[in-house]
Amino acid sequence: MALHIEKIATSKISEVDFSNLKFGQVFTDHMFECDFENGAWQTPKIRPYQALSIDPSAKVFHYGQAVFEGMKAYKDDNDEIWLFRPEQNQERINKSAERLDMPAFPKEYFMEGLNTLLKMDSEWVKKGENNALYIRPFVIATENCVSASSSTNYKFMIICSPVQGYYAGEVKVVFADKYSRAANGGVGFAKAAGNYAASFYPAKLAANDGYQQIVWTDASTHEYLEEAGTMNVFFRINDTLYTAPTSDRILDGVTRKSIIELAKSEDINVEVRKISVKEIVEAAKKGELLEMFGTGTAVVISPISAFSNKGENFDLPKLENSYAALLKKKMTDIQRNLSEDKFGWRVKVQ
């Protein structure tokens, strides 16, 4: 694969305080970029991280034709860098792109571009259990035209940001009973840019009431629990884990599917089926709802301490040996090359 590389003159890494990073605000020295023009992806390039020059009429600004992925890389004690199931993200960004009528990005370009970029910026991946490199592949519509139709031109990019943990403190959630995230036959399953903007206002209202996340319900009836926008959600009733099936409204999370496999391999009973608000409230009242947690690339597993439904508040018990803690440990040990990976999920950057 042809790949044009332009290296930075001087790294900016010495200016970064790695012990005090805010999520997603600091970027590495280089970025990967590939333009779709005249019906084809052009020669990809890696060049110094910098601002883009984009016309104000570019379609991404007007019509939200943009998709993205989130991935993480980890460095082990031998200075090896590891990715987690990168082929899942590569496949999914093309599924998202298809739903938004954007061209698929070639697998080889994605994988080789990512690998080369990570090798060039390897100093930015720090060791230690709280450190990772967050990787953001994305595609934007770059045709300069304010007509509401698919773009002819696109830009695929990968940018990377050193990160520490995603959530600080307790996570309380509220079940949505007015606003919605996704429609049947819509783009909820895709990592489409517009899905996220649509959630910010309801998220602000929830935050004003003291909730860090919303668990979205189906838009038609608000009777079934779906996902949390940046996380899929799991519920533990007695000793069984429940999570909603994926659909055209629910993102097929890589962490979600990995946690299902991991839990099964730990002999935890997992049921993937529709989950009603009613049964969760009833289980909570009977003391049978033992855990709720979110899963996602940024959070890995985020335990939920309380939920609210139609103004009624429920605290979850504090468990000594939670499934969330067990599964998070198993998962991050695989991700960081601290344990055997019998699933074959870990991929070395080399």
Add this chain to the structure above:
Amino acid sequence: MALHIEKIATSKISEVDFSNLKFGQVFTDHMFECDFENGAWQTPKIRPYQALSIDPSAKVFHYGQAVFEGMKAYKDDNDEIWLFRPEQNQERINKSAERLDMPAFPKEYFMEGLNTLLKMDSEWVKKGENNALYIRPFVIATENCVSASSSTNYKFMIICSPVQGYYAGEVKVVFADKYSRAANGGVGFAKAAGNYAASFYPAKLAANDGYQQIVWTDASTHEYLEEAGTMNVFFRINDTLYTAPTSDRILDGVTRKSIIELAKSEDINVEVRKISVKEIVEAAKKGELLEMFGTGTAVVISPISAFSNKGENFDLPKLENSYAALLKKKMTDIQRNLSEDKFGWRVKVQ
């Protein structure tokens, strides 16, 4: 109001073939721009139209936090330039912004910025019944951070594009029965960027089958007709016009509400109520469905010649004296200062 103005050195207008314009691809000499930083809108500016320098991590690229408006200006035979109900667009962009958790843009900045920009680029507004200047106010999230939360920074802009008619030829539509545009409790009523990208793939499938537009139905049942994405839709059964009520799924179109008022003033009976697919199909079979047309800023009124529902095709009659033709003439005469404006809709640029 403080407004910083930087004029172009030389106009590029002589390079433009005004008899051969593609919609939304050519822009005037200047653009209006205002940044929201440190919790406040800064001094607005008008400067030469040019590419923006934007970081690849800007939230608009990742989370679709962007809203827009569409307006038109017309030049009459006395070289006066006219806007149509601009306060409606000014109010609506702030309603859209609120739903996407973006700050309201001050009315004075919007109106004075627009007026000044149009005076500076007045040569770009051409006379004649097929000519107009399409005006695109929009707001994008500009914080440089790949964390899925509302931006701290924004950019409000107005760019302008000389245009001729929007649709060429016959418009056939298909009623949606699989894909959806908007959810209850979602952002369908807002001119949110992501709404448009979500429609491109279904629109492509429809285009492959020979349909230029989709009439979206409710996402829950697909039994009720809503809007066409870039147009609201009217149905004439016998001598009554029907259109769906606005809701949190349906855009409150400026042309839509103006056409309702205009029709009433022409003693046409107008009913705003839910419209079922079933009744439209039945009316078509009985020969009572006489017209369908779309309304929107870009199209004004776009007659629909045929529709398809679940594989069944219906042609609409060709009428000598259609409501669509009558209302389009009345509307554009008001817009172009060719008739009295008893509604007070027309606003002179001065």
